[in-house]
C-alpha cells in the first residue's frame with residue numbers, strides 16, 4: 001500500500017510498509033472501493049467524508065454498518081486520548097485564543113464563521129466560500145488528499161493544496177502538546193476506520209502523521225514535494241518528543257512552551273478541565289443545526305453525547321488504536 005509521495009521519500013519506515021503491499025494509494029484504493037471511481041470528484045468526496053467526520057464526529061450515512069470505532073470530533077472541549085480527558089481543541093478554532101499565525105503575529109481567528117457544523121454535516125466545507133472556515137476546511141481536504149496519495153488531486157474539481165507549506169509556521173502559536181496531537185490524529189484515524197478503511201491501511205498513515213508532525217525540532221521537509229522545504233513540526237510544547245536527527249531552531253520550536261493568550265473580549269470555549277459543553281460534535285446534534293452558530297462559546301449548542309464518546313474511546317482502547325497513533 002503506497003501511502004504518499006512524501007512519506008515514501010522522507011520516511012524509510014513508512015516506505016518499507018508501502019513496499020510490502022501494493023502501489024495503490026490509500027486514497028485510490030478506497031475511492032474505488034467506496035465510491036467506485038478514482039476521478040477527482042470522487043476523491044474529493046472521500047476526503048470530505050473523512051475530514052468532516054474527523055472534525056465534528058460521526059455524522060454520515062456512508063458510515064460502515066460494521067464500523068467498530070467512530071470519531072467523536074476534533075471540534076470539542078472534552079476529547080479523550082490515551083487516558084487523557086477533557087482535551088479542548090475547539091478553543092484553537094473559535095477565535096477565543098491568540099493562537100493563529102497571521103503575518104508572524106499571534107492572532108484571533110474564528111474558523112467556524114462559515115456555518116460551523118451544519119454545512120459540514122451536509123458534506124460541505126462551509127456555507128460561505130469567503131469564510132475562514134471554507135478556506136481552512138478546503139485546505140484540509142487538499143492536504144490530506146495529498147498525504148493519502150489521491151491520484152486525481154488537481155483535476156475534476158479537486159484542487160491541489162493551496163495553503164501554507166510549513167506546518168510549523170501554521171501551528172506555531174498554538175503550543176500544541178502530545179495529547180492534543182494524539183487526539184487529532186486519533187480522530188482522523190477513527191474517521192477513516194468508520195468508513196471501512198482497514199486497520200492495516202490506517203496504521204501506516206498514523207505512523208507517518210506522527211513521524212512528520214507529532215514532534216518538535218523537525219528538519220525542513222518539502223510537503224507537498226513541490227514546495228520549498230520547511231519544518232513540519234506541529235507538536236512543539238516542551239512535553240513533545242524531539243524529531244529524529246533534529247536541530248532545534250526558532251523555526252521549529254514554536255513559542256518554547258508559552259501557551260496562547262486569550263483574545264480580548266472573547267468568551268471561552270471552555271478551559272481545560274471544564275465540563276462537556278461547547279462541543280461542535282455531530283454526535284448528539286441529531287441532524288439539527290443547533291451546533292452551527294460558529295461562536296464556539298460554550299453555550300451548550302451541540303453537546304457531545306458522553307456515552308458515544310466513551311464508547312468510541314473504549315473500543316479504540318480495546319482495539320489498541322490509541323497506542324498506534
Ligand code: HEM
Pocket residue numbers: 089090092093100101111135136139140143162163164165167170171174176180181184185209213234
Ligand atoms: C497531523 C496533524 C495535523 C495536520 C497534518 C494539520 C494540517 C493543517 C493544515 C494543512 C492546515 C491548513 C493551513 C493553511 O490553510 O494554510 C491547518 C490549519 C490549522 N490547524 Fe492543523 N493540522 C494538524 C494538527 C492540528 C491540531 C492538533 C490542531 C489543534 C487544534 C490544529 C489546528 C489548526 C488550526 C486552528 C488551523 C488554522 C490555522 C490558520 O489558518 O492559520 N491542527 N492544519
